[in-house]
Amino acid sequence: MKLGQSLKFVSQIGIFDWLPKYKRSDLADDGLAGLIVAIMLVPQGMAYALLAGLPPQVGLYASIVPLILYGVFGSSRTLAVGPVAIVSLMVASVLGDLADVGTVDMVSGALILAFLSGAMLLLMGLARLGFLVNFLSHPVISGFSSAAALVIGISQLKHLLGFDIPRSHLITETFAHAFTNIAQLNVPTFAIAMLALTILLVWRSGLPSLLARTPLPKPVMNSIAKAGPLVCVVVTILLVWVFDLGGQYGVSIVGEVPSGLPPLTLPSFEVDVISQLVPAAFLISVVGFLESVSVAKTLASKKRQKVDANQELVALGAANIGAAFTGGYPVTGGFSRSLVNFTAGAVTPLASIFTAGLVALSVVFLTPLLFFLPKATLAAIIMVAVSSLIDLKAVRTAWTYNKADAGSLLVTFGAVLLLGVEAGIVAGAILSIALYLWRTSRPHVAVVGRVGKTEHFRNELRHEVQTYPSLLAVRVDESLYFANAAFLEARLLADVADHPDVTDLVLIMSAVNFIDGSALESLENLIERLRDAGVTLHLAEVKGPVMDGLNKVDFEAKLQPGRVFLSTHEAHRLLLGADEIGDVSMKLPA
Amino acid sequence: MKLGQSLKFVSQIGIFDWLPKYKRSDLADDGLAGLIVAIMLVPQGMAYALLAGLPPQVGLYASIVPLILYGVFGSSRTLAVGPVAIVSLMVASVLGDLADVGTVDMVSGALILAFLSGAMLLLMGLARLGFLVNFLSHPVISGFSSAAALVIGISQLKHLLGFDIPRSHLITETFAHAFTNIAQLNVPTFAIAMLALTILLVWRSGLPSLLARTPLPKPVMNSIAKAGPLVCVVVTILLVWVFDLGGQYGVSIVGEVPSGLPPLTLPSFEVDVISQLVPAAFLISVVGFLESVSVAKTLASKKRQKVDANQELVALGAANIGAAFTGGYPVTGGFSRSLVNFTAGAVTPLASIFTAGLVALSVVFLTPLLFFLPKATLAAIIMVAVSSLIDLKAVRTAWTYNKADAGSLLVTFGAVLLLGVEAGIVAGAILSIALYLWRTSRPHVAVVGRVGKTEHFRNELRHEVQTYPSLLAVRVDESLYFANAAFLEARLLADVADHPDVTDLVLIMSAVNFIDGSALESLENLIERLRDAGVTLHLAEVKGPVMDGLNKVDFEAKLQPGRVFLSTHEAHRLLLGADEIGDVSMKLPA
Structure with missing residues (x-):
């Protein structure tokens, strides 16, 4: 010391x-x-x-x-x-x-x-x-x-x-x-x-x-x-x-x-x-x-x-x-x-x-x-x-x-009663960790839409919101890591398949706190597979530490022509145009 | 079948x-x-x-x-x-x-x-x-x-x-x-x-x-x-x-x-x-x-x-x-x-x-x-x-x-070279799970402030933002669960101690995908301990599934006089008043 x-x-x-x-x-x-x-x-x-x-x-x-x-x-x-x-x-x-x-x-x-x-x-x-x-x-x-x-x-x-x-x-x-x-x-x-x-x-x-x-x-x-x-x-x-x-x-x-x-x-x-x-x-x-x-x-x-x-x-x-x-x-x-x-x-x-x-x-x-x-x-x-x-x-x-x-x-x-004191507490500890992993391995994923004329976007299943045919905005409520990477890839591809008119998929990352190497590979796969299907992947609301990591591997270049937007609102404004989303305020000079 | x-x-x-x-x-x-x-x-x-x-x-x-x-x-x-x-x-x-x-x-x-x-x-x-x-x-x-x-x-x-x-x-x-x-x-x-x-x-x-x-x-x-x-x-x-x-x-x-x-x-x-x-x-x-x-x-x-x-x-x-x-x-x-x-x-x-x-x-x-x-x-x-x-x-x-x-x-x-093939892969799997748990047990926590005159709030360490002396807005970038509950409680109390003029703490939950029972207890503790220190805890941007869980145990009543706000912006507007945050648009009738 x-x-x-x-x-x-x-x-x-x-x-x-x-x-x-x-x-x-x-x-x-x-x-x-x-x-x-x-x-x-x-x-x-x-x-x-x-x-x-x-x-x-x-x-x-x-x-x-x-x-x-x-x-x-x-x-x-x-x-x-x-x-x-x-x-x-x-x-x-x-x-x-x-x-x-x-x-x-x-x-x-x-x-x-x-x-x-x-x-x-x-x-x-x-x-x-x-x-x-x-x-x-x-x-x-x-x-x-x-x-x-x-x-x-x-x-x-x-x-x-x-x-x-x-x-x-x-x-x-x-x-x-x-x-x-x-x-x-x-x-x-x-x-x-x-x-x-x-x-x-x-x-x-x-x-x-x-x-x-x-x-x-x-x-x-x-x-x-x-x-x-x-x-x-x-x-x-x-x-x-x-x-x-x-x-x-x-x-x-x-x-x-x-x-x-x-x-x-x-x-x-x-x-x-x-x-x-x-x-x-x-x-x-x-x-x-x-x-x-x-x-x-x-x-x-x-x-x-x-x-x-x-x-x-x-x-x-x-x-x-x-x-x-x-x-x-x-x-x-x-x-x-x-x-x-x-x-x-x-x-x-x-x-x-x-x-x-x-x-x-x-x-x-x-x-x-x-x-x-x-x-x-x-x-x-x-x-x-x-x-x-x-x-x-x-x-x-x-x-x-x-x-x-x-x-x-x-x-x-x-387990304490049946297996004894030591085995019981070990079993309990393992189980609670396993349950946590299980939960994070099948994260909540929401398709979101715009709330009224605000800049807020919410789950389309829970709120009265407006969505747009050519743009699918999906929020993933979990960090991306090895245990959920495959699940998410499949889920997003299925979402795109369910919306045949979609040309742009915006992945809202407000709840993504990190992306590990396995999930990064999976994202790169996803870009390719969406591109093959004629859909461009974009990211929005990426947190600072996560963006730092993505920049290290030059992820924005791989995303091209997809982009990283500051907010979901900005993604809609720039991908759809102000007229399309019917927002007068957006026509004002910035 | x-x-x-x-x-x-x-x-x-x-x-x-x-x-x-x-x-x-x-x-x-x-x-x-x-x-x-x-x-x-x-x-x-x-x-x-x-x-x-x-x-x-x-x-x-x-x-x-x-x-x-x-x-x-x-x-x-x-x-x-x-x-x-x-x-x-x-x-x-x-x-x-x-x-x-x-x-x-x-x-x-x-x-x-x-x-x-x-x-x-x-x-x-x-x-x-x-x-x-x-x-x-x-x-x-x-x-x-x-x-x-x-x-x-x-x-x-x-x-x-x-x-x-x-x-x-x-x-x-x-x-x-x-x-x-x-x-x-x-x-x-x-x-x-x-x-x-x-x-x-x-x-x-x-x-x-x-x-x-x-x-x-x-x-x-x-x-x-x-x-x-x-x-x-x-x-x-x-x-x-x-x-x-x-x-x-x-x-x-x-x-x-x-x-x-x-x-x-x-x-x-x-x-x-x-x-x-x-x-x-x-x-x-x-x-x-x-x-x-x-x-x-x-x-x-x-x-x-x-x-x-x-x-x-x-x-x-x-x-x-x-x-x-x-x-x-x-x-x-x-x-x-x-x-x-x-x-x-x-x-x-x-x-x-x-x-x-x-x-x-x-x-x-x-x-x-x-x-x-x-x-x-x-x-x-x-x-x-x-x-x-x-x-x-x-x-x-x-x-x-x-x-x-x-x-x-x-x-x-x-481990494969030193311990053998079977032990090696088991060791690797355990390690990658342990690293994930370790990462989520010490989550990224950011004090956020307002970006210009927008409705956006960002980490004060990464962006040019405005904060307010009586209101501390903190974003926790992880779900709340047993492994990080104690860490977060300590971190939030320390944040409050560092800001002596604070009367309201707004916990921004946009990245919180669930709250388990241990973390719920910890939150209830936190309400009490903040109350003793003259600070009211509020929540903002709570996701639907998380709010459903909190409603089951009547969490809003425990939070009183603290409140649950739809957005961080709303929390600022209602807690500080439109004048204080100098936002003309807020003076308009809703």
């Missing part, structure tokens, strides 16, 4: 921006927001680690150093980084397959994934490849999130029901197994799960209005409103402990969680394991980045702040590399906790650093208390958290506006 | 079109053209079979029944079907890999490939998927052909030099091996090869002008001009026979070629072999179809005839299935022989049926004469035939007009 670039890069590191301006008064806001997020994060971190197939402490470790690193490097002021549901599911899916065949154990696989995905994010950020995520369309993301939420929810069934259900890529298989083995239901586990779900749902839907009627100060109210998962954890731990549900009744509990700060870990660098994990790490990076950057942008725009996609890549890269060296697993900016952080009043990333400190204190002092925590409680927390990701409204909206979008959404949704 | 469709399908079968109109006078033309093509085809068929790694008679078998079937079903009048160089190379490449590991022997593998590729072509034709080939851009095809010609030429080195060179995917390896083992050079073989090359090149470049000076009738002249390969074959057979070069001097010869009509064969249907060959068969189908249909179109347009891409798929499908059941290998319409057939005066596909009959006679009666044919002669025929495929001019043209096209061409060329 040159000096200028280095300086620019350093100036984008978040902490150099916010720390010098830090005000003492912000401290209380950041502290409170940090506390509230920590209250959510401790149970969520453990729950997501469980979802990823990892021991609960891994989720806590991933909630310390990565948050600090993001706080230093990130460009968002209020993004809350840490374990999230979808990334955890993807980790479970990829490592589960490898662990089944004994290639790698889950914990060390998670470190490798975190390291690879961190390195990729960092490199993509330094190479300024943030734009790549734009190639995932909204319908694909929406279908993916809904399906992933469903898969996540269903993966927790076994914890809710209290008997083992073999991991399967097909949700129908999971349901069938659960149904046929329902006799194995562990009633106390199921009862605890139902209790936890009830607490969470009531807390989420009923409590805020109740709290609003109390005279409690707002910070206290906020903390209480977000403490649902914590209350669940405390209540169910007490139940298990008091009634000895773990021992006697077979309720599955978390058990011994090692206490102490995160260990220093070194991801293993076995080449064949790494090469197997690279594609998955790439997808985890892309999906994680996408979730993170869209939350960050939403929050930033509410406060007129800016988020730089490439700086976000660097910061998330640093956070994941941090996770890899401190016993964690892949992290990203999560939707729900970021929103909580924002509404709780976080002003700067110091809030996240507070959160990290509180999680660290929990790992050091509170883990003995978590021994009796039922896994069913964590499963309930996960299910409630992901339920908001299922977005049926998006399907309806897409269907109304654009069937192709609705198709991408549903195919992605179906 | 419904009755109407069946009738339409039957009516497209070529023979129902040309046979009823057949005139006795066409017979002489078709007969002569058929003879000239047969003179070329007998040596070429054997040579291409050799290139494909198959015994020479396979090339002859593939030149009988497939030609008749194409003649019956095809929509082109003058296409000459049969073995071609590039398809033969692809067959060699895919079967070579499998034969090396003993999965399948070459001859039965070739039958399976012909059957699979025939079935695919037929199905694609019935499903009307002919448009799919449009997704291979001209630069990709050009790069592919040039590289394939190079690979083909180099693969013949061993026959020219007379010692074995192990098959390799890398041409550098082949060269290195040839160079380091040059001591093994078989001098008589090399001498024969040089003689054959000399005859062929002189025949091609020098003979036509010599012949033109003779008083020979044109048909005889034509036959002689195309007999170069045949002369080579006769001369070198005589040399080998007279001097016993085969036995004593180790010149490699064709040997026993079984005589008799093509055998009836049944491709094997082993599932695992078939599944291994499916991807290769698909590529062979696509490449073969592409070569065929482009030749057919070129020739048809010279005579104002029509070629139907889907009917061509059906006819080539039938031809390949025919090849599979009569001991052949994949065939398609070849460039050079079709051109010869056309210029020799072929009027209908009866010419091809004559060719097939003559090749059949050769197989029955002439094969004993081919015993002493040196493989070096066939190699020389191949080399001269493919040399015309190497097209350096295409690189220069592409480079001048469009660097991206030139890039696709060169990458495809390099």
Whole structure:
């Protein structure tokens, strides 16, 4: 990097921006927001680690150093980084397959994934490849999130029901197994799960209005409103402990969680394991980045702040590399906790650093208390958290506006359920690109005529317009490129065949933004074939950049006697003459 | 198929079109053209079979029944079907890999490939998927052909030099091996090869002008001009026979070629072999179809005839299935022989049926004469035939007009040489699609102003135009879709930030051909964010189909107080008032 670039890069590191301006008064806001997020994060971190197939402490470790690193490097002021549901599911899916065949154990696989995905994010950020995520369309993301939420929810069934259900890529298989083995239901586990779900749902839907009627100060109210998962954890731990549900009744509990700060870990660098994990790490990076950057942008725009996609890549890269060296697993900016952080009043990333400190204190002092925590409680927390990701409204909206979008959404949704998480998102992305190409390969082509006595020309099928027998004006509503060149050539020749009196064809290029080499060849063909049919091809309204390109290959000479007109109106005036088109204004001296 | 469709399908079968109109006078033309093509085809068929790694008679078998079937079903009048160089190379490449590991022997593998590729072509034709080939851009095809010609030429080195060179995917390896083992050079073989090359090149470049000076009738002249390969074959057979070069001097010869009509064969249907060959068969189908249909179109347009891409798929499908059941290998319409057939005066596909009959006679009666044919002669025929495929001019043209096209061409060329034929064309196709997406993801955006006192608005950077401080008119030169939505949102916000006095932003949509769901969301975002900044968004020149879509989601209500104007001029007139823009004509009552 040159000096200028280095300086620019350093100036984008978040902490150099916010720390010098830090005000003492912000401290209380950041502290409170940090506390509230920590209250959510401790149970969520453990729950997501469980979802990823990892021991609960891994989720806590991933909630310390990565948050600090993001706080230093990130460009968002209020993004809350840490374990999230979808990334955890993807980790479970990829490592589960490898662990089944004994290639790698889950914990060390998670470190490798975190390291690879961190390195990729960092490199993509330094190479300024943030734009790549734009190639995932909204319908694909929406279908993916809904399906992933469903898969996540269903993966927790076994914890809710209290008997083992073999991991399967097909949700129908999971349901069938659960149904046929329902006799194995562990009633106390199921009862605890139902209790936890009830607490969470009531807390989420009923409590805020109740709290609003109390005279409690707002910070206290906020903390209480977000403490649902914590209350669940405390209540169910007490139940298990008091009634000895773990021992006697077979309720599955978390058990011994090692206490102490995160260990220093070194991801293993076995080449064949790494090469197997690279594609998955790439997808985890892309999906994680996408979730993170869209939350960050939403929050930033509410406060007129800016988020730089490439700086976000660097910061998330640093956070994941941090996770890899401190016993964690892949992290990203999560939707729900970021929103909580924002509404709780976080002003700067110091809030996240507070959160990290509180999680660290929990790992050091509170883990003995978590021994009796039922896994069913964590499963309930996960299910409630992901339920908001299922977005049926998006399907309806897409269907109304654009069937192709609705198709991408549903195919992605179906592919995630039937083919798995990774294959599903890849299928969705390919489909939405294919649909785009398909659309541009058969462009809208309109024969246009003159609107009244104006200089405007519009589609003859949609407007009351005048056309002229010897002149055919055709507007092509797409750039000309290899995928539509043959289609257009055929279409224009057919148009000429349908208008036997035509001697001049004016191709209106107002919507043509470029012409690639294949289409240029096709145009040259067209000139010849029209000439053979006694028709001269002209162009009108050619855009500047397109004309520059045509001039390079001396296209105007090939067009002779055809011409390039500034406007469709000018083409009519000069090809037909002012009398013919009956326009008095044109008889005036220019 | 419904009755109407069946009738339409039957009516497209070529023979129902040309046979009823057949005139006795066409017979002489078709007969002569058929003879000239047969003179070329007998040596070429054997040579291409050799290139494909198959015994020479396979090339002859593939030149009988497939030609008749194409003649019956095809929509082109003058296409000459049969073995071609590039398809033969692809067959060699895919079967070579499998034969090396003993999965399948070459001859039965070739039958399976012909059957699979025939079935695919037929199905694609019935499903009307002919448009799919449009997704291979001209630069990709050009790069592919040039590289394939190079690979083909180099693969013949061993026959020219007379010692074995192990098959390799890398041409550098082949060269290195040839160079380091040059001591093994078989001098008589090399001498024969040089003689054959000399005859062929002189025949091609020098003979036509010599012949033109003779008083020979044109048909005889034509036959002689195309007999170069045949002369080579006769001369070198005589040399080998007279001097016993085969036995004593180790010149490699064709040997026993079984005589008799093509055998009836049944491709094997082993599932695992078939599944291994499916991807290769698909590529062979696509490449073969592409070569065929482009030749057919070129020739048809010279005579104002029509070629139907889907009917061509059906006819080539039938031809390949025919090849599979009569001991052949994949065939398609070849460039050079079709051109010869056309210029020799072929009027209908009866010419091809004559060719097939003559090749059949050769197989029955002439094969004993081919015993002493040196493989070096066939190699020389191949080399001269493919040399015309190497097209350096295409690189220069592409480079001048469009660097991206030139890039696709060169990458495809390099990928074919470095990664192999199949991977090369796939890489090229992916790259050209990626380049297109990249281009549309960062569209050209222009701030426009008014040209003089006209109703025309042009890019302020390219034209002398007038702009107004409170109104920013921006033209986006691309459809709005997921890949460019984020880019545009950022760009428009930046434009507004650069013009602090702006209160109205008019987005000119003349080049916007559709807006997908992602871009719609992005537009709705933009309205909000501009509103927060005190700027109203308006649209102008929205195309009919786009407006229909926007109306479905009641976009105009969301735009309020922003409006949709018919033209940019109208937007200026109504937003600024006639006085402001100083246009007298606007003060007149409408």
